[in-house]
Amino acid sequence: MFIIKYRKFWFILSGLLIAGSILAVIFFGLNYSTDFKGGSILEISYTNEKLSLEEAKSSLDSLNLGGYSLRPSGEKNFVLRSREISQAEKSQIENALSQNGELQIKEERFNSVGPVVSENLKKKSYWAIGLVILLIVLFITFAFRKVSKPISSWKYGLATIIALAHDVIIPTGIYIIYGYFTGAEIDLLFITALLAILGYSVHDTIVVFDRVRENLRKNEEYRNKETFEEMVGRSVTQTFGRSINTSLTIFLTLLALLLIGSPSTQDFAFVLLIGLIAGTYSSIFVASPLLVVFEKLRKKKS
Amino acid sequence: MTKYRIGSAIILVFLLLLGYFFFIAKKPQFKFGLDLVGGTELTYKADVSKLASGDINSSMDALKDVIERRVNIFGVSEPLIQIESAGFVSGNPEHRLIVELPGVTDIDKAIALIGQTPLLEFRLQKEGISEMNQQEIASSSIDNLFVQTGITGRLLKRAQLQFDPTTQKPQVSLEFNSEGRELFAKVTKENVGKVLGIFLDGVPISLPVIREEISNGVAQITGEFSAQEARTLVRNLNYGALPVPIELISTQTVGATLGEIALNAGVKAGVAGFLLTVIFLILWYRLPGVVASFALVLYVLLSLTVFKLIPVTLTAAGVAGFILSIGMAVDANILIFERMKEEFRGGKNLHEAIHEGFRRAWLSIRDSNISSIITAIVLFWLGTSAVKGFALTLGLGVLISMFTAITVSRTFLFALDVKSESKSSKFLFGSGLTNNQQPTTNN
Numbered sequence: 001m002f003i004i005k006y007r008k009f010w011f012i013l014s015g016l017l018i019a020g021s022i023l024a025v026i027f028f029g030l031n032y033s034t035d036f037k038g039g040s041i042l043e044i045s046y047t048n049e050k051l052s053l054e055e056a057k058s059s060l061d062s063l064n065l066g067g068y069s070l071r072p073s074g075e076k077n078f079v080l081r082s083r084e085i086s087q088a089e090k091s092q093i094e095n096a097l098s099q100n101g102e103l104q105i106k107e108e109r110f111n112s113v114g115p116v117v118s119e120n121l122k123k124k125s126y127w128a129i130g131l132v133i134l135l136i137v138l139f140i141t142f143a144f145r146k147v148s149k150p151i152s153s154w155k156y157g158l159a160t161i162i163a164l165a166h167d168v169i170i171p172t173g174i175y176i177i178y179g180y181f182t183g184a185e186i187d188l189l190f191i192t193a194l195l196a197i198l199g200y201s202v203h204d205t206i207v208v209f210d211r212v213r214e215n216l217r218k219n220e221e222y223r224n225k226e227t228f229e230e231m232v233g234r235s236v237t238q239t240f241g242r243s244i245n246t247s248l249t250i251f252l253t254l255l256a257l258l259l260i261g262s263p264s265t266q267d268f269a270f271v272l273l274i275g276l277i278a279g280t281y282s283s284i285f286v287a288s289p290l291l292v293v294f295e296k297l298r299k300k301k302s
Numbered sequence: 303m304t305k306y307r308i309g310s311a312i313i314l315v316f317l318l319l320l321g322y323f324f325f326i327a328k329k330p331q332f333k334f335g336l337d338l339v340g341g342t343e344l345t346y347k348a349d350v351s352k353l354a355s356g357d358i359n360s361s362m363d364a365l366k367d368v369i370e371r372r373v374n375i376f377g378v379s380e381p382l383i384q385i386e387s388a389g390f391v392s393g394n395p396e397h398r399l400i401v402e403l404p405g406v407t408d409i410d411k412a413i414a415l416i417g418q419t420p421l422l423e424f425r426l427q428k429e430g431i432s433e434m435n436q437q438e439i440a441s442s443s444i445d446n447l448f449v450q451t452g453i454t455g456r457l458l459k460r461a462q463l464q465f466d467p468t469t470q471k472p473q474v475s476l477e478f479n480s481e482g483r484e485l486f487a488k489v490t491k492e493n494v495g496k497v498l499g500i501f502l503d504g505v506p507i508s509l510p511v512i513r514e515e516i517s518n519g520v521a522q523i524t525g526e527f528s529a530q531e532a533r534t535l536v537r538n539l540n541y542g543a544l545p546v547p548i549e550l551i552s553t554q555t556v557g558a559t560l561g562e563i564a565l566n567a568g569v570k571a572g573v574a575g576f577l578l579t580v581i582f583l584i585l586w587y588r589l590p591g592v593v594a595s596f597a598l599v600l601y602v603l604l605s606l607t608v609f610k611l612i613p614v615t616l617t618a619a620g621v622a623g624f625i626l627s628i629g630m631a632v633d634a635n636i637l638i639f640e641r642m643k644e645e646f647r648g649g650k651n652l653h654e655a656i657h658e659g660f661r662r663a664w665l666s667i668r669d670s671n672i673s674s675i676i677t678a679i680v681l682f683w684l685g686t687s688a689v690k691g692f693a694l695t696l697g698l699g700v701l702i703s704m705f706t707a708i709t710v711s712r713t714f715l716f717a718l719d720v721k722s723e724s725k726s727s728k729f730l731f732g733s734g735l736t737n738n739q740q741p742t743t744n745n
Binding site for chain 2: 045108111112114116120124127128131135136140143188189191195198199202203204206207210211214238241242245246248249250252253255256259260262263264265269272
């Protein structure tokens with residue numbers, strides 16, 4: 001089985017992607033949205049004529065907003081991100097953008113998040129990611145508790161945890177690079193997408209591991225002489241088609257969501273899509289070969 | 303086979319009923335989140351630091367009632383007011399009150415609407431500050447001049463407008479509830495001769511001197527106000543003196559047009575995702591693919607009906623979760639069909655292969671779905687309303703799809719009762735690309 005045989009190649013590939021993602025985080029930084037750092041988002045639309053981005057910026061500069069970001073959204077909208085602003089300041093901004101009422105504008109959206117709420121949500125998000133990984137690993141260890149030869153059940157959990165870390169780190173790196181060009185920020189939906197990826201990635205891993213579990217049992221029953229490496233390779237081959245197909249149907253729905261779905265969930269669909277690819281890849285090319293590595297390590301020791 | 307045919311007939315009738323329920327019946331309606339219909343969400347922090355821990359829950363409930371009454375006066379349709387307690391389970395450092403006002407996009411009005419509820423307090427003047435007029439008091443911080451007594455609007459039974467019999471000046475009469483009566487009696491008894499200030503939203507409105515113990519739980523406020531002002535005060539106090547001070551910590555407003563665009567796009571993406579999945583299933587799995595597509599139609603109708611009945615608040619993320627779940631719902635089918643093909647190629651006859659396919663795929667379906675449910679639960683815990691919508695649609699989707707992808711597909715497949723000897727059945731159950739190309743494994 002080429003996947004198991006050339007496992008070093010896949011490990012290096014994943015390692016490079018992970019290193020690249022970590023570099024992206026260090027280099028570009030985590031661009032938190034107001035969900036996580038507090039502040040305000042104001043989206044307005046122009047009914048008829050609109051200001052150019054430069055005009056709008058120069059009229060905002062006279063206000064004491066500190067560092068802000070103004071981005072166009074669609075044809076007629078502007079999205080302003082800034083520190084937390086009061087209602088009075090908001091009226092000033094709307095005045096500035098409408099040139100004191102000369103241009104017709106409409107407030108489309110206004111979010112304002114206090115520092116306590118955002119700090120709390122950030123903490124909770126990290127907790128949630130940790131919690132999901134922990135619970136899933138415990139569950140895998142439990143589900144494979146009857147498997148102890150040649151490697152014990154917690155090692156299935158360990159292989160899963162490494163695959164899961166892979167599935168969190170790579171989409172984060174790619175999203176940060178994507179965000180650098182599109183302005184997409186790390187918001188609550190991004191965390192939601194990461195968690196959904198974790199749930200899904202493990203889904204795929206279980207399909208392969210379940211087959212390993214079954215083949216182990218059968219080999220024992222029929223007294224087949226097959227090395228662990230060959231057996232894992234055979235399990236991957238047997239389940240390869242269904243791993244790809246189950247991911248493909250999800251890929252299709254996500255593609256629909258990304259291309260024609262709501263603009264507010266497009267970044268979300270993008271993360272899910274990257275995560276789906278990473279998750280499917282890691283189940284086949286990372287988690288399963290890792291089982292073989294663990295077995296070899298154990299043999300070396302004894 | 304009769305058993306399965308009857309089963310199939312029942313499922314088909316069920317499907318028609320769901321279809322009727324979903325497409326034709328007017329009620330119940332879907333419940334959409336603020337981000338899809340437009341509206342305002344306000345999050346308040348409740349300051350419970352002055353309360354005994356045993357009183358916190360009842361005070362929060364009282365706070366919720368008061369705000370609910372307020373909101374209802376202004377005729378907001380279907381407002382939603384929730385309490386989020388502090389603590390480990392919620393992950394919040396403080397008690398929160400979340401007010402959702404669908405259709406209200408004027409945030410200033412919304413804040414005013416809730417902010418108008420007055421906070422009424424009775425405070426005792428500190429020792430050593432006796433000769434002061436109202437202006438001097440107003441210029442220093444209240445906490446420096448007055449100590450809290452624990453008597454607040456929370457203990458108020460009702461307020462009434464009265465006129466002083468001699469001066470004809472308007473005054474507001476306050477009647478306390480039993481708890482308030484006792485506390486009021488105790489405070490007045492112990493502090494005869496001192497000033498017991500009455501504060502509204504931190505501003506002193508009257509600074510009467512306690513002459514004797516007041517045990518009947520009735521007090522009068524005589525301030526410098528007109529009859530009209532007194533009337534407004536009475537109304538505000540009756541409609542709700544806030545039991546706990548609150549502070550606005552985050553707001554969210556979405557305009558109606560933005561929501562409508564999001565909803566339309568979500569529906570379109572859902573239809574496209576559904577069609578793509580069905581096309582793939584039928585092209586790849588042929589007859590079983592058709593069966594799985596039926597099961598998927600049932601899945602969609604059943605889920606949407608459950609969303610209506612619970613009701614699940616559909617946010618943009620919730621809609622995305624549901625669309626994603628369409629792709630995931632057929633996972634079980636794919637696992638089963640692949641297993642079926644494998645058994646079929648391994649030499650079993652078609653009937654046995656179908657049986658084995660369902661039986662053997664079950665373990666991996668169960669285990670992988672449990673992990674999805676774990677994720678959904680954690681997401682629900684994490685979530686603000688948008689994420690909760692996603693977690694709910696995803697979690698419910700997994701549960702419902704276990705039924706449709708397994709029970710429903712199995713019933714249909716057995717009811718079809720295709721004989722495995724014919725060439726056509728081999729075509730119908732095979733999938734073009736892998737048929738007989740892979741060596742079968744011998745165990």
